[in-house]
Amino acid sequence: MSQLKVTGITRRFGGLVAVDALDLTVEKGAIHGIIGPNGAGKTTLFSMISGTLAVSGGRIEFEGRDVTGLPPHRTVSLGMVRTFQRSAVFHHFTVVENLLLGTHLLARPTVLGSLFGSHRRFTSADLEAAEEILCFIGLADYRDAAAETLPLGHQRSLGIGIALAAKPKLLMLDEPAAGMNRTESEALMQLIRDVRDRMGATVLLVEHDMQTVMGLCERITVLNFGRKLAEGRPAEIAADSAVIEAYLGLDEDAQAVAAHA
Amino acid sequence: MLEVRDLIVDYDKTEVVRGISFEIKKGEIVSLIGANGAGKTTTLRTLTGLKRARSGSVLLEGQAIQGLPAHRIAGLGLAHVPEGRGIFPFMTVPENLEMGGYLNRDKASFRRNLETVFERFPVLRRRQHQLAGSMSGGEQQMLAIGRALMGNPKLLVLDEPSLGLSPVMCQEIVRVLTELRAAGRTIILVEQNARMALRLADRAYVLDRGRIVLQGRGRDLLDNPNVRTAYLGLATAVSAPASPA
Amino acid sequence: MAVERLAARATARPAARRNVRHWPLLLAAVTAILAFAAPFVLPTYQTELIILFLMNLVLVVSYRLITTTGDWGLAHVVMMGAGGYSAALMAKGLDLPVWLTVPLAGFVAAAVAGLISVPLLRTRAFGYFIASFALGELLRLFWIRLDVPFGGIRGIINIPEGELFGHSLFETIPYYFFALFVAFVCVGIMYLLDRSRLGMTWKALYSDPALAECVGIDVTHYRRSAFMIGSGFAGVAGAMLAHRMGAIDPKNFDLITMLYLIIWVVVGGTQSFWGAMVGLLAMTFVFELTRPLLEWRPLIFGVVLIFFLIFVPGGIESLVGRLRGWIGLLKRDAS
C-alpha cells in the first residue's frame, strides 16, 4: 500500500525549475532513498512534502489524504516529520528538553493548561517517552548536556530523536549521514532500521553517502534537474548507465579524456 | 610557498579543525578532500583570514599571515573562490571582475587582465551586460574564478568549484583548472567530488573530522582502497550492493 | 549566553528534590515582610514610587515574555496604552468598578494585540521591529485624532480612582496594596507560564523557528499567543496607571517611554525570568539617584544603554553567570 503519493509536483524559483513535474510513490513500511546530484531538487522536494515550501504545482497525498500546501505543523500532526540537511537541534536546551519539545504535538500546550492543567509540567508519560528515545538514539549519557555542546554526530542523532518524539508515521531524513565517519554511519543505519522495524515508521531518505544508501534502502529514486532519472532497487540503480553518467560519475578513463580535452 | 602548521580552529568551542599541517609548493595543485563537515571549508577560510584560528601558524613564503584580516591577506596574493562562489549578484560581469582587481590600481594591467580573463572564459564576454546573479551556476563559477585571477594571485584557493554543477559543467571546470596548472599557477582545491580532485591534484590530503588521515600523490590516493571505500563510495557500492544488517 | 534550564525545573526530578535549597524561600519571606511593612514605614512619596515600580514591573515582565519568542517590538507601551484607555473608558463611561476594569483592560489590550498581530506577524526580526513601531504609532495616532471616545490629544481626564472593600484607592496605602496584589498575581501568572510547556514552546521558537515548525509547533500561533498574553499584561499595567494618574493621554505611550522600557530590559537581560526585573530595579535606582541631575538624565540613560549593548550584551543577569564561573574557578584553585 502506498503511504505517500506525489503526482506532478513542481517548484520554480524565478526562472529555475528546481522540481519538475515529479511523480513519486513511497510504500508503507519502506526505506526509500532519494539521490541525485547537488541541486537536483531533493531538499526542495522534502520541503514541499513537509509544507515548509509552497508547491508551484502538483499534488501530494499522504495515506490517501490530500496534504498539498498544508503548513508544516499540520503535516507533522498527520505524522510526516522531517529533519534538516544542516544539523538542527534547539541549541539552547538540554538533550532531554529537546526530546520533550519533540513531544509538542502530543500536548499542544494551551494557556489555561499551562496555568492550571496538564501543561504546567511534563507528565511522567512524556518523560518516559523522552527517556526511551534517549536510549534509542544512544544519548542517555548526555541527558542533561546542552545540545550546542554535543559533537556533530550526536547532534544529528538528536535531530532524528526530536523527530521520533513526535511519533512519526513517515520520517523524512535529509542527509543524516553527512559528516559522519564509517562507524557513525553504520550506527546510524542500524538506528534507521530500528525506526522502521520497531517503530513501524516509513523512512524517506536523502543521502549522498552511497554506502549508506545502497546498504539501507529497498528502493531508490534518482533525481536530476528536478526530474526522475531512474528508480529501482539499489543494484539496478548502481548499474544504470544514465545514473552513472549523471551522478555516480563517468567511467574513470572517460573522465580522464574529458579532463584533457 | 604556503605552509600550515598545527592549525586548530573552532566554532564556539567546538573544534572542527584539530591540528592539521600541510604545505603547497609553487606550481602545484594540492587537493583537500573529505566528507561533508570534515573541516575543509573551515581550513580554507582560516587560510584567507575569514576565520580566526585558535592556534597554529600559516606561512606564506615564510611570512606568518595567520590573524591578519581577510583584505590584508588578499593583498598578499591569496585569491579565494569561496564555497557558493560569492559573486556580487547585483553587479555586472565587468563590475565583478573590477572588484577582483580592486587592489590593482594600475589601469593598464587591469585592462590586460580583463582581456586575459575574457579570452579564457569567452562566455563571460558574451554575458558582459548581465547582472551576475542572473547567470547560470556554471557561468557564475567561471566568473568567480575569473575574478580571482584578476589580481594576479600567487595562490588560488578554490572551495568546491564543482558544487551544484552538472557533469558537463564539471568537465568545463576541470578543463579550466588543467589549463591553469599548465600556465604554472599554484592552486589549493577543495572538492567533495573526490574523484575529480584526486585526478587533478599533484598531491592531496584527506581530511576526516578535522584531522589529516592520509596524504600522498593524487593518483596514488585514487587507488588507495581506504579512499575508495570512504570517499569514492561507488567502488564498494557496486561491488557489495546490499551490505548485511 | 546564559542558558536557562527551564525544563530541568518543569520536569520533576528526584535529584532536584533531594537537594532543596532554602535561600529562595527565605528570600521570598523577607521580601513579603518588607512588602507588607513598606507603606507603613516609608514616607508617602517613597510608597508612591513603589507603586510606580510595581506597574513598571508588570510592564517589563510582560515585555520580556514576548521577547522569549525572539520578537523584539516597539509597540509594547502602546499596548499598555490600549489597556489604560479601555480602563479609563470603562470606569468613566460604564461606571465599572476597579476590580472589573483592570482585568477587562487586560483582555481588551490582548484583543487589540490579536488584531494587529495579523499583519505584524508576517514580519520578522528587524522588519518586525519597524512594523511594530509603525502599527503602534498608527494606534496612537487614532487616539490623537479621535476626540470621541479617546479625548484626542487631550486624552481622558477625571478617571475615577475607584474603591475596593470600602477603601478609596485614591489613598496611597490602599492603592499600594491593590498594586502589590495585581503585580503579584500578574508576575506570578507569567512566572508559571514561563516555566510551563507553553513557555518552553515560546523559547523553542526563539531557538530555532524552522525546526520548531517541523516538530509541529504552529509558529505563528505561538508567536501570537505570546504577543497577546504579553500585551494583555501590559494592558493591566496601563489600567493601573490610568487609575493612579486619573488622566492619560497619547503622550504617555510614546516612543521615549518605549525606549526607557527597552533600557530596563537591556540592562537586566532577557534570558532568565528575573533579568528584566533586576534591570528595572537597577534603573529605577539610577533614575531616582540622578534626580538632581535633571536635564542630564536622558544622557545618562543613553550612555548606560550603549554601555550595556556593547560591553554587557547579556545584561546584568549574564554577570551572575560569569560571577559563578569566576567563583567556581577560585574555589577550584583554592582546593
Place this chain on the structure above:
Amino acid sequence: MDLATFVQTFANAVISSSIYALVAVGLALSFGVMKMANFAHGEFFMAGAYVVYVLYAIAGHPFILAVLCAVPIVALMGLAAERLIFRPTRDNLLAGFMATAGLSFILQVLAGRIWGVGLMKRVPTPIMGAVDFAGAHIGSQRLVILPVAILTLVALWLFLNRTRQGKALRAAAQKPEAAALQGIDLNRMSALAMTIAGASAGLAGALMAPVTPVTPYMGHSVILMAFVVVVLGGMASIQGAMIAAVILGFVITFCTTLFDGVIATMVGVGLMALVLVVRPQGLMGRETV
C-alpha cells in the same frame, strides 16, 4: 481643490519630496547598504542645523560657509558612530539600532545643555522672498533645496556606480565576505558609508535650518519619516528610497492640505505598514539575495 491650490500643493509636494529624499538617502545608504540602522540619523540632521545656527545665526558667517562646515562636522559624527557603536555591534542589527537610540538621547541632551532647550533657535532666512512659478509661490530658500537634493542624489549615484570605492561599497554590501576576499576592507567601507550618511544628514539639516523649527528634538519627526521612506523604498535600494521619498512627499503634502497633518502621518505610516506586510522587501527591494 481649485486649480491654483492644486498647483501650489503640487509645488509644495515637489519641494517636500526633495527634502525627504535628501534626509533619507544617507539612512538608505547606511541602513540599506551596510545594515547599520542609525536611530540617531535625526539627531545628525539636528546637528547639521545647529552648525548653521552657531556659525551663521550666532557668529554671523555667510550661510553657504555654515552649510559647507556642517557637512564635514556631521560626517565626522557619522564616522564616530560607526567606530564606537556599529563596529562593536556589527552582527546584531537590533543592538546597533538600540544603541544609536541611546546616542540620540545623548546628542539631544548635549544640544540642549550647550545651546539651551528654550524657545526655538533663531536662524534667519538667508534668501528671503518667493519665486512665482506657473501660479505657485515657492519660498526662494526652499527652492535652493531642490537642486541641492538632485545634485546630491546624482552625485551619490555616480559615486556608487562609477567609482572604484563606490563599487567596492556596493560589493561589500552584497557579499561582505567575498568583498573582503578581493581586498576590500569592510571596516573602511562601513566607515565610508556612515561618513557619507553623516555628511548627507548634516547637509539636509543645514539647508533645513532656516525653514524648520530648530530645537534639540527636531530629529524626532525626521527619523520616523526617514525610516518610512527607507522601508517603503525597499531597504537595500537608493533608487527605491528616492521613489519612496517622492511618493511620500506627495501623499503627505496632499493629505495635509486636504485633511490634516495627523491624517497625513497616519496615511504615511499606514502605507509603510501595508507595504511591510504585503511586500516585506519594500517597493524596490529585491528578493533575498
Place this chain on the structure above:
Amino acid sequence: EDTLDIGFNAPLSGPAAGWGLPGLTGINLLVDRINAEGGLDVGGKRYKLVVHQFDNEYTPSKALQGARQLVLEHNVKIILDVGGSTGDAQLPFLTEHKVFYAPEATADINPKRPYIISGADYFPRGEMMRMAYISQMYPQAKRYAVVSQQDATSLVGQAWEVGAAKAVGFDVVYDEFYAPDTTDFAPVVTAILATKPDIVSLSISWPDFIPLLMEQLYQQGFKGIVAANYIEPEQALQRVPADWLQQVKAIDSYPLFDDPWWGDPSAQHDFAAKWNARYGAGGPEDLKRPMNGIDWLYTPMLQAYLASVQKAGSVDPDKVLAAFRSLDTISTIEGPTAVTGEEMWGEKNMISPLVPNNEFRADCNCKRVQSLTRFETWFAAHKDAVIAEVRRRNQMWDQRQ
C-alpha cells in the same frame, strides 16, 4: 526661620521646555527680591520663600510624580506649571492635599478644583479681545481663518476665539488644527489660503511655529491681517520683511515691558530693567538673551498667591482661597488685576489683567501696545454668542470631564 515652599513643576527639558524653563527667571527675580526684603510678611511673621523645581517633561505621569514629591517631601503650598494635561494628572492629588495650582492658562479652572490661581497668560481672553479689536479697527475684513497646533489647550482656546469671531460678525472660513510635530508648514498655509481669508489668526500656535507660519503666509502671497496670541517680532523679522509685517499688522496680546505705553516710572519698566540687568543685556555673557513672554509669565500668579496669603494672614489653604476670591485688585507685573472667571470656567479663580492689543510697527521694528482693553466689559455684552459656540464644541468646563 519659617519657609514658604513653592513648587515649580514644569517642563524643564524636552520639547515643551520653552514653556517652563524660562519662567524660572521671573520667579527667581521675584522671590529673591522678597527674600532680600527679609521675607514675606504674613501678619507680622516673616516667611522665607524657597523654590523647588521638578522637571515634569510635560508628561502627565511625570507631573503627578512631581506633585507628589514636591508636596510630600518639600511641603510646597503652591505649584506653578504650564497646565493642560499635566494639570489634569496632578489636580486630584493637589486638591485633596489643598495645594494651590497655578497654570499659566486658565482652562484648568473647574469648580471641582477650587485651589487654582490662573490667568497670567492672556489665553483665551486675548484671543477674544483681538477679534473685537480687529472688527473695530478694520471693519472691511470679513473672512476669518484660524489655525493652531493640535493640543489640549488650543482646543479650548480656539473654541473661545471662534466664538468671539462669530459674535463680532466674521465669516469663519477656515477653522482647523495642525499636528504639533509639523516640520513643513507650506501645505498647511496652502490649505488656509485656498479659503481666501482677510484675517489669518494663528491663535495660540506655539511661539516657535509663528515665524514659520508667517514665512509661508508671506511667501504664498498673503496680504490681509495676521493675528496671534504671541509674536516675537525680532524672530519674525528674520524670515519676513518688515514692510510686510507692517502691512499685515501682526497683532498679538503679549506686551513688551519696555514699551513707552506703560509710562515712566512704572512697575513694568522696573521689571524689564531688573530682568535685563540679571539675565538680559547686563547678564553673564554665557546666559544673556532677550526677554521673552514666558520669562515673566509665572510671576503674576505667584504675586496673586502671596497677596492672598498676606491678606489672609495665614498660609491655611482655605483662608488663602477665601482671601484670593475677595481681593478687589491685585497688583502684578501685568498691572492691577481683578479676580473673575465664573462665567467662563464655573468658578472665580482667574486673575484678569487688562488685555493689550499690539501691532507691529516698521519704524521701530517692534510691536507697540495700541490699546488696553477690559475683557469683562466686552464679554458681558457678547457672552451668550461666545458661550454658545464653546458649548457647541464641547469645550465648556462642564463638558470637559
